[in-house]
Amino acid sequence: MKKKSVIIIGAGIAGLSAGCYAQMNGFCTRIFEMHTRPGGLCTSWHRNGYNINGGVHVLVGCAKPSEFYQVWTELGALQGRRFESYEDYICFEGTDGRSVTLYSDIDKLEEHLLAVAPEDCALITEFINGVRRCLGFNPPILKAPELYGPIEGLRVLLKIIPHLGFFRKWFKVSMREFSTRFQSPLLRELFADIWFPETPVYFFMMSLSMLHQKTSGYPLGGSFEFSKSIERRYRDLGGQCRYESRVSKILVEKKRAVGIKLEDGTEHRADYVISAADGHTTIFKMLEGKFLNKKIRRLYEKYPVFPPLIYISLGLKQTFDLGLGNSTGVYFPVKEPLVIAGEKMTRMGIRIHNFDPSAAPPGKTLVKILIPSNMAYWEPFIRDRRRYQAEKEYILDRVVSMIDQRFPGLADMIEMRDMTTPLTYVRYTGNWQGSHQGWMITSKTGLYHLKNMLPHLKNFFMAGHWVFVGGGVPSAALSGRNVVQFLCKQHKIPFVTTVP
Ligand SMILES: Cc1cc2nc3c(=O)[nH]c(=O)nc-3n(C[C@H](O)[C@H](O)[C@H](O)COP(=O)(O)OP(=O)(O)OC[C@H]3O[C@@H](n4cnc5c(N)ncnc54)[C@H](O)[C@@H]3O)c2cc1C
Structure with missing residues (x-):
């Protein structure tokens, strides 16, 4: 019997997970990813010899008895990898x-x-x-x-x-x-x-x-290596990944998803389409807002999302630690409140993961600072590259001087400065409002249950942190796994998994 084909949009953790489980269950899958590499938000990048881990810092399920341990093992994400608790x-x-x-x-x-x-x-x-x-x-x-x-x-x-x-x-x-x-x-x-x-x-x-x-920990080597190991598992299972392939439209015939159209105009057909890309883009752009109900519309109008981030990395030309025992981070009050990207800051948090030898060249240190920001502030900079660069330099200078007040002399040790803004996340991952983790859980909003399917649209599923309130990589991986369980149910075949 001919295998059923599945197109998956996005090679983030959710898309890779959906791909792996679909391959394990006999489907023939292709992933279309707009970026040049896998991982989506779960990534790291190199700058002047430093390895900046721009994604997971705390991976839930890196050890037993967490049930996520089984998921990560099936995805080949833990084998040969060390985690620091x-x-x-x-x-x-x-x-x-x-x-x-x-x-x-x-x-x-x-x-x-x-x-x-x-x-x-x-x-x-x-x-x-x-x-x-x-x-x-x-x-x-x-x-x-x-x-x-x-x-x-x-x-x-x-x-x-x-x-x-x-x-x-x-x-x-x-x-x-x-x-x-x-x-x-x-x-x-x-x-x-x-x-x-x-x-x-x-x-x-x-x-x-x-x-x-110790069931959660830091992935040594950084998040990109972690994502790459899942991509490797996907390819070993026979899956195909196409990069630099931005999907502009999901093709629908008789209320059934039948394929995708890429930005370059080419069309690709399959029996099923799974979108593991940004939720807002999927629903309102790729599907033109045609498959909605009140609940989904309200969600995108009202529900809070995790804010986008400013992520600053500083490379120090010498060894350095915080001098606070085993603490890898410190959260300290700043001497004078400062406005960064329109937000008043009264505290600053910095982290140093000296336990990861890949983070900095020998004898050097990587310092990281995460600052929640907001998209509205950054949007006007899209049209003005020079102003954008100047704003980044201004923020870097201010942040460095704030840290130097707490750790005198640190400013003179800096040989590398790197900064991502909410616009960076939108550019590289397409996440709505630049959010770094999708829907936020708050005590007021409650635990919202989201479905992996859209009303009146057959042969289509969604995976990723936009269908799992609270987000994070475990949810992304689990949502990809869940979607394949639905697929198997529709085909009346048992859902099976393997461990490499
Ligand atoms: C700085 C930072 C720290 C974090 N720390 C943690 C942590 O410690 N623990 C934790 O669990 N989580 C953490 N997270 C959150 C976690 O990384 C995300 O929740 C998770 O990676 C989301 O995975 P995803 O696959 O759902 O989405 P994404 O990673 O956004 O993947 C979506 C993919 O779809 C692609 N795509 C989008 N549009 C298109 C299109 N039109 N065509 C083709 N491809 C498209 C994107 O390029 C991307 O590769 C962190 C995130 C950040 C940014």
């Missing part, structure tokens, strides 16, 4: 001159928080108990929830039920709101500023529990 995740410095360290070890963290803020003993204990509670919880992810039969569904529900009350309680509380419960000014600052303030405390607890269990 964080000892002391970050040091947070308060405006009162005191500091607090987020240790990965929960017992050490508890002891430390109690020493820093004994007046908040009850709240700290409640919080740490929450982190401990997450330790034993491994949500079942290996089957798309829509595909559970009644008995299987019940079994999963029984597994989840003991965790449900706890989840509900801490999902409703945002980091900002939680911060106000502390008496200690330092812990108030910590919880308000360390993450996006509207994130539910639940996810902070989950993240700390993963750091403790």
Whole structure:
């Protein structure tokens, strides 16, 4: 029997994952990617001998017992790759001159928080108990929830039920709101500023529990090598990847996706189309907004997205560390508040991953700074390259001088400066509003369930962080896997996986 053909748009983690699983299940697939390389947002690039990891810094599921471990292993992403687990995740410095360290070890963290803020003993204990509670919880992810039969569904529900009350309680509380419960000014600052303030405390607890269990870690060698290993797996499974092939349109006949049209005018046909490219472009441009319902429209009008980033990398011509024990990062208040790209900054975070030998040439150091930004500020610069360059230089100068105040002498060590803006992310990945992770989860918006299919359009699926609230590489990989489970269901074949 002739194999069913599938066209996949985008060679980010979601597209590569969909490609791998479709190949494992007997489909004949081609990926069309607009960029010259795989990975999408999960990437790194070289500058003057430095390897800038512009993607994953914390990979969930790099070790057992996380169920994501199985997914990454099937995708060939872990084999032969080392991950560094964080000892002391970050040091947070308060405006009162005191500091607090987020240790990965929960017992050490508890002891430390109690020493820093004994007046908040009850709240700290409640919080740490929450982190401990997450330790034993491994949500079942290996089957798309829509595909559970009644008995299987019940079994999963029984597994989840003991965790449900706890989840509900801490999902409703945002980091900002939680911060106000502390008496200690330092812990108030910590919880308000360390993450996006509207994130539910639940996810902070989950993240700390993963750091403790060492089921999340930093991919040594950088994100591009990580993505490349999945692309290699895809090719080994017989998949084909075409680069520099921007899709402009999804071809639809009788409400059925039948192929794609590239920007160069060529058309390519297949039995199925999976878009693992940006959600907004897919729905409103490639499909011209013809396959929508109120829920999807409202989502794109109202739902918050993770902000785009300014990502600054500084190459230092000598070895350097933060002088803060095992902390790979520090978050410190700036002496004078500064406006960067229209946003007032009162703090700055820097990270140094000295444990990754690929990051900098021997004897040198790579420093990274991430600053949330906004697209509206950057849009006018699209038409004025010179102004854009000047703005980047201005921001770099200001940021360097702020860091130099905290680490005197650092400015003189700099031999390489690199900066990406929200426009860079749009140019290279097409992500809507330059978002670095798709839809944001907040305690107000709740956990929105998105479908991989669009109303009234057959033979078409979507994968990637635009169909998985909260985003990130694990969600992207999982959504590609889920989509192939739907494909298998439609063809009445069992979904199978292999491990290389
Ligand atoms: C600085 C940074 C740090 C991050 N840190 C983490 C982290 O620590 N942990 C974590 O889990 N996540 C992290 N993320 C988020 C994570 O990288 C993304 O959520 C994930 O990679 C999204 O994968 P995706 O495949 O859904 O989308 P994308 O990576 O956006 O892939 C989409 C692909 O489609 C292609 N494409 C778009 N339009 C077209 C078109 N018209 N034709 C053809 N191809 C097209 C794009 O070029 C791209 O390759 C980080 C992101 C950034 C930027």
